[in-house]
Every structure is written in structure tokens, then in C-alpha cells.
Amino acid sequence: MSARERILARLSQASASEPQPLPNLEHWQPRVPPAGSAERLALFKELMRSAHAEVHDTDEQTWPELLLDLARQKNVRTLLVGNGTDSVARLQSLDSETLHVMSYQRPAEQWRAALFEQVDAGFTQAKSAIAATGSLVLWPSSQEPRLLSLVPPIHFVLLEAHALHADLREAMRVEQWATQMPTNALVISGPSKTADIQQTLAYGAHGPKELIVLLCHSREVSP
């Protein structure tokens, strides 16, 4: 018998406990914000900011310029973006002497050293966001790879203001996570941090030191 069979046999031989019903989460009322979408958005912004993230209101027309401004303020010289999306195309048109907009197009292992050492900021879109905890939902893809939101010291995120869920369970239900999970799904609630030295909070432990949310208020969803 293999280890697997022996372990499963021991578990199956164990006396059955009282049958446990599948827990019913329907009556669970998480600490959700008030029903109104404006109030939820306000809570999301408040929680994100209290987690040391920046949130900037913007719209469909002006967010690339806002990003450019913020990048200049933060001395970003190389901005890493994904590939093949409209947002990427708009950012690539901003490529200039002072801001190099670089597209993530090759497998990471082919340019790992440059990825870790030469990129100042990364840009991704958020799939949605969660009001109750002030979190962003990211589903990385071949167009927006996983390391784009992790390795660069600054992470810019474009979020459509209407894509806000009350809590994680609602996001899972509405977006039907259980039937279509991507390789990696992420819920991000601020810049990287640690309190491992004397319970003193420090930002930028291993992931981004800064998380900057561009909250896009236009209702036209970019394709």
C-alpha cells in the first residue's frame, strides 16, 4: 500500500462523527458597508488609504495623463506594462525620453535580471474591488502576467469605479470564481508590508513599496 492509501484508510476507519451539515453562509452578514454605491466607494477609498495606498479619482479620458504626472513625481523612468490591451496601447503612446514604457512580452526567465533591477513601476488593471476590506481583485493573465504587480517597486492599478463588490464572497459569487479560476487570482489590500521587527510597521518588504490606485469613474468599460 502506498502512503496515500494508508492515510486514506486510517481516515476512513476512524469512527464517523455526527454528520455535519454543509455550513450555510446565506445568513452570514459580513461587516458590509451601507447599501449605497457611493458610500461603499467612500469606504473602499478610506480603507485603501489607511492601508498606505494612494487612491486618485480620474476618468476614462484623463487617467493616462494622471499616471504620467504621478510617474514623473515619483521619478519613474521605466514603466512596465502588459501587452495587447487598449490601456497598454494608450500608455505606450506616452513613451518618451524621460519615461520608458516597456511591454512585458517575453517569458520572465529570459529577462529576470532586468525585471528585478531595471523596472521602477508596473501597471495593471484590476478586475474588481472589495469595499469591506479595501481590496483589489487581480486575475493575472498572459496579457498582464503575475510578476507585473509584484516585482516593480511601484504598482499602478487602474480600477473601474463601478466594479466594486461588498465583500470577497460577493465577488466570488458575482464573478463565478468557482467555475473559472485562473492560474492565479489575487486579492491585494495595500503595498507590501511587515511588522516582523518589534511590531513596527514597515512598507516595501518584498513586493511593491507603493500601491497607487487610479479610480476611473467613467461607465464606459474599456474593451
Place this chain on the structure above:
Amino acid sequence: MSTVSRTVAPDFSERSRQAIGDEAQRTGIRGAMDFLQSKRKAQFPDPQELSDLRDLGAAIRRYALANLPELLQQLEARLTANGVQVHWAETPEQANALMLEIAARHQARLMVKGKSMVSEEVELNHAMQAAGIEALETDMGEYIVQLAGEKPSHIIMPAIHKTKQQIATLFTEKLPGVSYNDNVDVLIQIGREVLRKKFAAADIGLSGVNFAVAETGTLYLVENEGNGRMCTTVPRVHVAITGIEKVVAKLEHVALLNSLLPRSATGQAVETYQNFINGPRKPGELDGPEEVHLILLDNGRTQAYADPQLRATLQCIRCGACMNHCPVYARIGGHAYGTTYPGPIGAILSPHLLGFGAAYPLVTASTLCGACADVCPVRIPIPDLLIRLRNEAQANPQAARKALRDSGAKHHLLLTLVWRIWALLYGRPRFYRWFSWCASRFGALAPRHQGAWTHTRAPLIPAPRRLRDLLPQQNRLD
């Protein structure tokens, strides 16, 4: 690199004595516990919400355990369909052998590790080092502890026993070109720079698992630093290792459990990163590991599972709230326990992992005050389990059901006799009256040295008059 000694504790009481004598460490741990307690309290302002959440959390974990064999097989099937390779290990040795096999196949030289208590449990670093593979801890606290050649003293805050000055000195001594600076931000940036080079160079990333979701075949990991994401995304190979009890049935169960986990653990509303890993890199994707493995470890868990009462031990979600609220842990700290899992959860889990031979002192290291059970987010009745384990350890070896490893190992004839006599005296009023009369008359004969009791306390000497003698007098005076 650290050289860690094999776990089994030489002497718990000696280590506790030393810990209690270390003023600086006691102040540090006390401060940290007070900090964590008040942060947790602030996260649960509404007692009804907390109570409801704990009911649901417990129900989710009990459901998972009641259906554990089926859920494990479902998990395995889903993960396999997602392209994850699932392995099973009964012992630490098997787990390490699986790990070494994977490492050898990839000619790995460097493994980066996210926080994984199960890898501590199997002493993976030890096995890797023996095979010439560097196993580097990347969680800031664990990195510091490893650099110092020590072990974590708390499952959530591994370096809780060290001051920033000690860490600054450690960095100066161990890291080339680093000069002394005890600013916490500077220290973290030093660690960041060292470890980023390691992430980029590593062949294998190792992680634990907070919950494994049977429904979707998801490995769910939470963290604040980003090292967990680094370990599970950058290297070619990701190996996750976890105990067989960490499975939950439904994806949305994770959402509920995580509204308990960080709030109970560190008093934060949510972790920075919730990482749902469903498989290796798919064709066309530009990063992520090419191989993902999951090692499911038993190591005594099936023993706890076999007993209907002790099974509750496996409900644990490893938040550490029980240790943060334990008066014993707050005084002696995690190292004194000498086991991977310290504190109240360590006391009820370790007997299954190590047997009573090594783990019995932990079972006695409790005042049974019940604080651990009061804060447990999944309602594990820890004091009840401690009493049960004490009884199992002290049972008559002939009569014991031998259901647990080393049952009856702490059987002591004199102790059994003393309790028999106690039961006789306290169970019958006439005997009790006679005994207490004798005790008050001959109390002066009580020995002045009463074993461990008188090491730090005045001897127990019966009063010359009994309460039952004094009370009538008192009543007459009134």
C-alpha cells in the same frame, strides 16, 4: 546557514526557568502579547458578530473534518486536473524524501521558502542542507531567525523575541558591507535587497498552505510581505507542503475563514496579499512556475482524527490567538516549549506528532484558565483536550486503550495512589472531617521542603483551626 538541532526537547522545565529569568525577553514578549491582544480586541467590536463568525468558522472546519477522506480525494482530483502534482507523506522523512527527489530532478541549488510551519515540523531545512541545497527563509522574521541560527518563537511573528538592536547587530555581523543601523525601515530594506537577489536566482520556491479548496483545487495563501508570492511565482518549481487537515469544501468557505484569520492573528482586518494558486503556468502565460507540487503530510494527524474528541484539534486555522492570550506562553515564550508549535495549540497537537514521551510537559504547561478557548476563532475546546491528554498520558499502561502514541507513558503509581486517597477523603464527609481535624492538629509536622512548590513559594502548612471550627465562633460573635 543555521544548523538547527533535532527537535525533541531535553527539559521543558529547565528551559522555562531560563526564559523566566531573562528579563529583557520577558518584557519583549509581554509587550508583544499585550499589543496583539488589544489589536485583536479592536477588530471585533461587536460580540454578536464575533460569536456568529466563530460558529460558522467552527462549522466549516467540522464539516471539512467530517468529510475529510472524500474532500482530500476531491482536492487531489481537482488539483491533478489543474496540472498540480499531488504527493502524500506519512512521516517527516517521507516528506523530505519527496522534496529531495523533486529538487534532484531539477538539479536545484537554492530553495526560497515562504513561511511554512509544516516545513519546520518536518525539519526540511536540515534535510536540504544535508543534501547540499541552500534552503533560505524569506519571511523577514524567519530570515532574521535563520540568520541567527535560531528557530521561530511564534508561529505568526517568528522573531518576536528579538529587539531591533539585536537584529541590527546580527545584520552587521552576518551580512557583508552592512554597518550598524537600528532603524526598522533601514533593516527591512537591507533584508529586501538581499532576498530579491535570492528570489531571482532560486530554482525552487516552497510555501505552506492556509487552506486547500477541494471544490476548485485551489491553494490559498495569505501574507503581508510578498515573499509568499515571490516563492510561488518566480522559481521554475513551486512546492507547497501542508497537513492533511487544511482542506475546506467550498471556495467561499475561504472568504468566511479569512474574516476570522487575520483579525484573530495579528488584529488586522485583512492581509496585504490573498493568493489563490490553481496550477502551473499555462501555455502562452509569461511567468509562474512550470511545475506545482503539493505534499500532503500526515505525521500523527490521523491519530488525532481517529478520536472523536481529539479530532477537534484539527479544526485549527493556525492564527496563534491562543498563544497570544496564554498566561504561560506570555511568560516563557515560544522557545521554551521546544516544539514546532508552541503555546496551547502546540500542547494539544504535539502529542500526536511526537508522542507523550517528548510532548507531555507541554500538556501540563497550562493553568486551564480557558483564555485560549475563549479566543479560538473555530471554537476548539483546548482546556478539555488538555485534561483528556493528561488523563491519557497518566492512564495505567495495562488498562489504557493505547489509542494514542505513548499512552500511559506518564503513569505514576504514587500519583495514582495520592488521587485515590484524595477521592476517598473528599468524597465522604466523615473521612474528610477526621482528616481535616488531624491536619489542623498536626499541621506543625508538615515538611518545610515540598518539592517544586517550595522552590519559589512558602511551604503549605495547614492552619491551626479549621474553617468549620472558626465559623460557629464567628456566628456567635455576630
